[in-house]
Amino acid sequence: LTPKKETFQTKSENGVITTLSPIHHRFTSLPPPLRFDRPNPDHNRNGRPFHRPPMRRSLTLRGDLIPGDPLLLPRMEIAANSLYKSKLIRGFCHLYDGQEALAVGMEAGITKEDAIITSYRDHCTFLGRGGELVDAFSELMGRMRGCSNGKGGSMHFYKKDASFYGGHGIVGAQIPLGCGLAFAQKYSKEENVSFVLYGDGAANQGQLFEALNIAALWDLPAILVCENNHYGMGTATWRPAKSPAYFKRGDYVPGLKVDGMDVLAVKQACKFAKEHALKNGPIFLLIGKTQTPNKTIVIIMDTYRYHGHSMSDPGSTYRTRDEVSGVRQVRDPIERVRKLLLSHDIATEKELKDIEKEVRKEVDDAVAQAKESPVPEPSELFTNMYVKDCGVESFGADRKELKVTLA
């Protein structure tokens, strides 16, 4: 397959012309920013109007943004970046900046009783669910104060009281878990839904389709959200997927495609998906429609990550810097919100700058606090293995030095 070699130019609102790289063959252009009066592409429309499409008009900005700061998330990720480079964070560190709109918008559209489960790119989702900055940084640096006592690491953030179920390292393994969460919600007859987040790389996993089948069959209130940041580590989506239109893969399950860089679009989509899922069953959040309404729904969030897949991936071997900066200029979610706030006179430049300074200070304080928190005790190695003592003994390397009964 010889890819077409074309160059594409886009012109942003402030007149900047960006040339996208030739690497980006199949994408004729990045999807334009969603404006309020433009319809979304539908799937399985069959010529009929969408069954209660999401409201796109009359979105008030005031009070629609979540109580937490969307500015906090990229600041946290940048801090994590520098901590990793100074070797305080080790192992894998997957950064979320560029995709903040997803975390923020989702939180705005749902409640704390709705469950969220995601993969290893979970720092911002954790914060969005109400996680503390100090807990996050402590966990990243492997301290006791961390949300998982330092035993999970970057890929295992959990917050049970906020219904945030993690934090999973194996690609796609969280999808059946998420459908299990939805099953438990249906079993207990709670009027809540589960948002099961996965990436475009995981969209090719068999377990997705297995879980989707069960979710649609049993009418589970599951919302499968594909965070399509266009790269599965180093592989652009058109290379591993025959059909990169992930929202169409649901077939009997409606799919919704959303611009994941527009926080308000994400919020509306999640709200809509929640209503739909509670009534009709699973939905793929990558917008669409089917004739027999199912509860499950699939959503694809068209988003982008500025950093590489993880800290060990420079992010430039499979895409050019021009592309990254192009997206940053044209579709950056924070910029978009800033422009909306300024143009609608909700906030002034100075106020926004002050917020930024506050956020920066907050993050720096949290990092300092986390740096000082203690490392786990050696006895912590053996705690939380089993819930109740079952008499299992564990030994040190020479079977004599350390002997403890696993708790």
Place this chain on the structure above:
Amino acid sequence: HKYLFIFTEEINFTAILTSPSISPLRHSPWGKKMAARIHGGAGAGAATALSTFNPKKLVAPSRTNLPAARSSKRCIVAAAGSDASKSLRVGHSQKLIANAAVATKAETSATTGTGHELLLFEALQEGLEEEMDRDPHVCVMGEDVGHYGGSYKVTKGLADKFGDLRVLDTPICENAFTGMGIGAAMTGLRPVIEGMNMGFLLLAFNQISNNCGMLHYTSGGQFTIPVVIRGPGGVGRQLGAEHSQRLESYFQSIPGIQMVACSTPYNAKGLMKAAIRSENPVILFEHVLLYNLKEKIPDEEYICNLEEAEMVRPGEHITILTYSRMRYHVMQAAKTLVNKGYDPEVIDIRSLKPFDLYTIGNSVKKTHRVLIVEECMRTGGIGASLTAAINENFHDYLDAPVMCLSSQDVPTPYAGTLEEWTVVQPAQIVTAVEQLCQ
């Protein structure tokens, strides 16, 4: 994957009956149990009493400092009420002689009527049903568990009683429904996940290893995963290589899970109930050939300790450690051994992870010789781990090297004769004991 098994094969116990020519000393508690099994007498008392064999009264405390709290986790034994069963608890050899006289009488004297006889799969079903009645969070998911009634009839009738939401027929996707069970368990449900055959659970290995075993740890204790993963495994009657797998060796190193293997209707029901009530993920290994075993079990509610081994036959000369189906091969060999004058102590280890080193240790200290008979493969099997554990902990008490008889390291062949040679046969056990006791 779909097949219905109708096993007409039952382990033949008539050959193991007590006969007057055999010394009563050798036979009393065990012979009573065997006789009871056939006659359905006060076997319940004997069987249960044997499983509460109190090793503390027998030998000095073990070297390793196992927590004393274990004694509080004894089996809840139905009170059979017979003197014989109470005196069996002490297990002193002299008392055994006294029991011998009682043994032959007990079977003829009227049963106390406190038990009911059933097959192993019915015992599992009873345990499951009782737990589902008791706790509305318990649900069952698996292939063909609902309307079909379960491929081994373990879940028969449950779907009609509890409905489709609690007894769930899943599509054939082990990875997904195991993951779903684990996800549901994270929120507080207690799913019992059935693999139609243990071998199919290899498809769910990622979920079992990474999510089931590790979530409690990696979340810092926030989530508990009280699932029970159960299914039949082991070598059946010419089922072929893929359907005769022994997964206990593959799962044994997963940190965070518990593994138990049931072998009699009594411990099947007890372990099923204990596994469901446990907060830890438990994998319950059943065996395809043991589903039609018949035994009388108590009417009263009881559960078995998940971490405890079962003393099947106390003895003096050699400790034979076994589990699941090999228990019956061992007992068959034991009859021959007894005829030849040996006195083997047979322990059904039941708990595959963690090992009950307390019971095993006390036995080793008594007999100083160990033979492990298992159905796992030679390489990396349960026997291999158990050999290592015994050697490390009880090396000074051993008079002979620990011998381990396991299945050959081959895929199980279809041909009947070849399949027989794959697993350990009673004749090989006899030879091994003779060799060890020289």
